[in-house]
Amino acid sequence: MSGRWAGDLAMGARFAFTGGREGWIRALLTAVGVGLGVALLLLTTAVPNILDARHAKEAARQDFVVTPPKIPAADDTIVVGHVNTSWYGADIRARLVDPDGPHAPVPVGIDRVPAAGEMYVSPALEKLLKAPGNGLLRERLPAKVVGTIGERGLIGPTELAYYMGVRGLEREIGQGPEVGRIKHFGDSSGGSADGLDPILLLLVLLVFVVLLAPVGIFIATAVQLGGERRDRRLAALRLVGCDGRMVRRIAAGEALAGAVLGLVLGTGFFLLGSQAAATIELFDVSVYPDYLTPTPALAALVAVAVPAAAVLVTLFTMRRVVIEPLGVVRTARPARRRLWWRLLLPVGGLAMLYPMLGQGADGGDFNQYLVTGGVLALLVGVTALLPWVVERTVGRLGDGPVSWQLAVRRLQLSSGTAARMVNGVAVAVAGAIALQMLFSGVQADYTKNTGKDPHRAQMEVDLPDGVQVAAAGAELKAAKGVKGAVALSRTEYGDKRLDPANTMQVVVGDCAALREVAVLPACREGDAFLSATWSDDPPARKLLTPGHAVWVGPSYSGSPGVEAPWTVPAKLPKVAARKDALSTDLNGVLVTPSALPAKALTALRGTVYLRLDTAVPDAEEQVRTVAMGIAPLAYTWAWEATTRNPKYDTIRTGLFVGAAAVLALIGASLLVTQLEQLRERRKLLSALIAFGTRRRTLTLSVLWQSAIPIALGLLLAAAVGLTLGGVLMKMTAVPLRVDWVSVLSMTGFGAGVVVAVTLLSLPPLLRLMRPDGLRTE
Template sequence: MIRRWLADLVLGTRLALSGGGARTALVRLGLTAVGLGLGVVVLLTAASVPHLLGARDDRAAARSLDPAAAVDGVDPVYVAEREDEFRGRGLQGYLVQPTGPHPPAAPGVDRLPGPGEAVLSPALAELLRSPDGALLRPRFPQRVVGTIGDAGLTGPNELFFYLGSDTVARQPHTVPVSRFGAEAPRRGLSALDLLLVVVGATTCLVPVFVFVVTSTRLAAAARDRRLAALRLVGADRGQVRRIAAGEALLGSSAGLLAGGLLFLLVRVLVPEITVSAFRGGLFRADIVPDWRLGAPALLALPLLACAAAVFALRKVVIEPLGVVRRGPRTRRKPGWRLLPAVAGGALLLTRPGDDDARNPAVVVGVVLVLVTVPLVLPWLVERAAALLRGGSPAWLLAVRRLQLDSATAARLVSGVAVVLAGSIALQGIYARTESEQPVARDVRVLASFYATSFADAQAFANAVHALPGQGAVPVRTVGQFENAAGERTPFRVGTCGALRVADCRDGDVYAVAGGGHRPTPGEPVWFTGSRPAGPPQWTVPAVHDVPAVGDDSAALLVTPAALATASGAGLTASVTIPAADPDLVERVRNTVGWNGTVYSLGTERDGTHALVARVLSVGSVLVLLLAAGSLLVAAGEQLRERRRSLAVLMANGVGRGVLARSLLWQLAIPVAVAVVVAVPAGLGLDWLLLALVAHRPMVVDVPAVAVLAATAAAAVLLVTALTLPALWRTTSLEHLREE
């Protein structure tokens, strides 16, 4: 029995390769392979995400600092971590100061740089050499002695550096490191971000299986004629179903091969196209499908294709004398088609909780709601086509075609409908997360410069005042010291004019009333954050009492001459520049260099949320392209199946313009119905997830929903335009011959 079944499957594959002529069969097989291949690419890409994120996190952990570890035979290196930006691109790295000839090894680096040397990532080195990096070069005056290898970068386009300096030990937030590598903290996701991931992943994956079923049904009429011929020579109905499964198995196998080749092409192109989509870009080697996810999905595709091919024969009577497809049939009923939506809504109504969006009930509920869209669509298209009357010849041709075969049209646009419904739900959740992000107001640039003396702080202030339009901006110099008991005292350093103290003399120290801990004159203290630890760095002189001045939070006001006896004072000079233009921000960063930090206040964003949003945006674009590609493939095959009837219409005087408009209406009407289904489904799913799962009010972004619906309409116009050349060839009179 097994041998007989295998023989039937082999016969099906042979018929798929030769049925209707070798050329026609190969074209049909190619179209099916392309449709399935697009789905395979999406599945393989989705299965690669866990490995991709894990590899990035592992490399980030390998270069992270582990100050607690002490390694025998390794000379510690003082390291200060720095994060910066250049025209919106993240820029980060380490300032290093070796303490001996045997520093620890950093991943991807042959040796750590010494004072005045730099080791840069390839992308950063290229940026500095390009004209676009002119404003960035002042931050890297060091001599470049090497580049960072892939093992030390999260992505090929990451801007990362190691800069050697002999002042790192005296800077704040510096740690001695004997080994690079520690467990990196994993990104945490809020409830809304989890919902974004769940809905985004479902929206990207559910259409794939819809497209697989659609691609399997290509050239169904020609296949049914071949099966009728087999019935004529003695094949029974069971054999017919197995032969049909064999044809689908060949198409799905070709789709797996085509998808694998397309996936390899994606891996080649990814390092070039993901710069703005994923911070730092993606390494080609990171895009490796997880076999635990990819293998079941890829094995499911041939099974799904065979099941779809056999299931499609349930209402087709294939007899030795022909195929009965257009006989009287009952209307589709909506009852069972709504059951998945009811079940999905019931699962979401279980309210798994604010912080439990990972609950499988949420995932299954989203899948069931989205699956309802392609199930309800054929019934609605059939009902809509039955109600349409009158119109131009192109309209009449389109409506009559839909009335005769509405299921094919519904299958063509079902993928677009699923993508549209999921995108609307995704957009609603994204709008809610955006509304909970910090509102950008009072945009300012805050620059902090780490100085070891008041002279250094004053030099920084002079450099800031030399910037265009910043001659009068105030620069504050502050610090903090602690005594042997660990009591800390914040202080501010400035001239008498800046401190606004009556009867002020340079060299005096003033204690502000109510300002906090007051040190004892003659008490030895250490400046907080200063290195190395050793003898006291300053002895507090006589202190004079003054009333509180303005909103100054310092406990002491110190004049410059009073610090003349200090050894290596740890000071911070800070300046706030309101509403700075981009070039001025970069000049401020250059002025600070790596002896401080620069922040853009009022524009802070959650990095994890931004990462999730970028990834989902890329996924949505890929699935939209998949939807358009599948629609184009299916529309092209429909033209091939109808080439003789179209040629007959052309021979009887119907113009090509009428046929083109008819083709447009045949796609536009089902798409309009798909929009009518997808918009309420997407909004309903959005409400279920936000109100019942995340317990947040629903936000409807009407312009975004309108844009998404317009995108579906644009897809119809695009597919119609791309199929016009095929239509011109199809309407050739030579197709009047029976092949």
């Protein structure tokens, strides 16, 4: 029995490659369709290696995390400062380095520690620095470029990064979390132990399922290209004595040959794409070609599953086709499709997801097998329901123009072929709608209010210790695109010169600046006020006793201060904080600069709040450049009302990157399918032209043949996507709410892909509509 199967499959494979030009064209089109899907599957199998490689690179170049380790200076240590910045929204990883001795560790990716005034830059940043029109960036990074950072020191080829050599950086150690001394580069802690909560894990799983489901559908569709011509060829085999089962096995052999060739082409597409990966950046993510190494086990699974699927799909689709010696009984009116068994898949999917309703983030991990099975059953259910929907709908369509009648009649004769063409699009849209609903539903759980009002100020510059805040505020106010600047400083005073037991916060600014954070009575230079939110306890009351001697900027063990003596003012009227205060952490004394001793002013750590002119497009970059000139360790950031969990954002970015790849596959596969269908109808089109049918009529009929199934497919996809999205939102215990913007946008994207494919197929269609297409040899 196995020998008969092998012989029949081998015969079908020979027919695929020895059947003349028609056979080769069909095999090639099938291989291209399968190859595109295989390339995306191989890319998916490489995702674990991509993540591992990027994590390993990040860990290898790590210097310190949040709190620098306290290490004494030695000839084998180096001081590192984090001064990350951005350029028109693109993040720049920036490090200042100051070696303590000749044996200081060298940052990963460069051959030596840059001297003061030198810097190593990534290739992408070097390109930016050399580009015309980027003088502002060159002004911000005035150091001499002495080399580029190698691949070992970058997580991607388009990453913007630099190491700049400076002197005196050790004086900033202990003044903030951004400067520290280390003995080596590299994270020896084994990485973060923080995992993903159940909902984020669910999102990751759903992203993979939803993105890969259309790929499987497209591969299944690609192996069925040219089915009508193939069935007519198989009728000849029945004439010479083959039985029905043998003919089906031969047909499966033809599909198997196309699938194997598709594996070869898909591997080639993947290798070509991996070589071009270094020049591609999607959503700020780029990879090196050597990252794209498929996991061997998953790649082997793809190599086995694709040919097996080709054989099984062919046998399944031919179950209702009766091939006789004198023709194919597909051309007769087919039996009406039944609905009951087509509903089993979506109903079964809902049954698998039902036990996890209401589980939310606190109910433990979601069962990944039930989630995968349930979501796949619902999405694949679209492919089962769509042929029935198309058949019933086109069977009821009435009269209309000639182009409409030609399209409707064609759809009535081959509704299954029309449904297969849009199956992948419908599955992709249904999955995308469900995912967008879930992302929108849980977004609030991963979004935090920053307490900042972007209408009050658009940027903030946090200055390091020792910078004259007033002068820095004036310089920033003079920057292009800045409409206003508010300079405030902070320090503290204590009851002892060294290691005080009790301290009180001091906010310093001129009267105009203090009015931006508190509601003040009459104010003039030398005045002091008490925040109404101060902690009313005995130690605090002691620190606020008029005439009490205190020390501003007290010292702590291992961290020297200025220790400036000060006498608490006799008058400290209480003031309330503004409801829209630029700073919300007021809990202490507010003073104007002259109310403090001159020595105390050197202990201030300043912040400048900036209001920008939105009409100046490069205002933010101007501010960052000026701030870098004031102090390289100045931290400049734009205000936002809310901030999102970075893990949530990473998963969402992964969805967008994957969706872009799947959309490209959708378009390419649809184009291949459309060209194959036009090729099969070449003689029919030529005959209609020969009888005087207008080209415009035929062109419109082809457009209708695409528009009707895709409209039905998108309606069904929207219904399934809304259902699946609602179930997922119930599983994660978030309020059920339909994000109609996402629904309409995802549906529009699907329709846009089909419209683009249809327009691209018009030139070949016009070439086929010629009377000489009836010639044959």
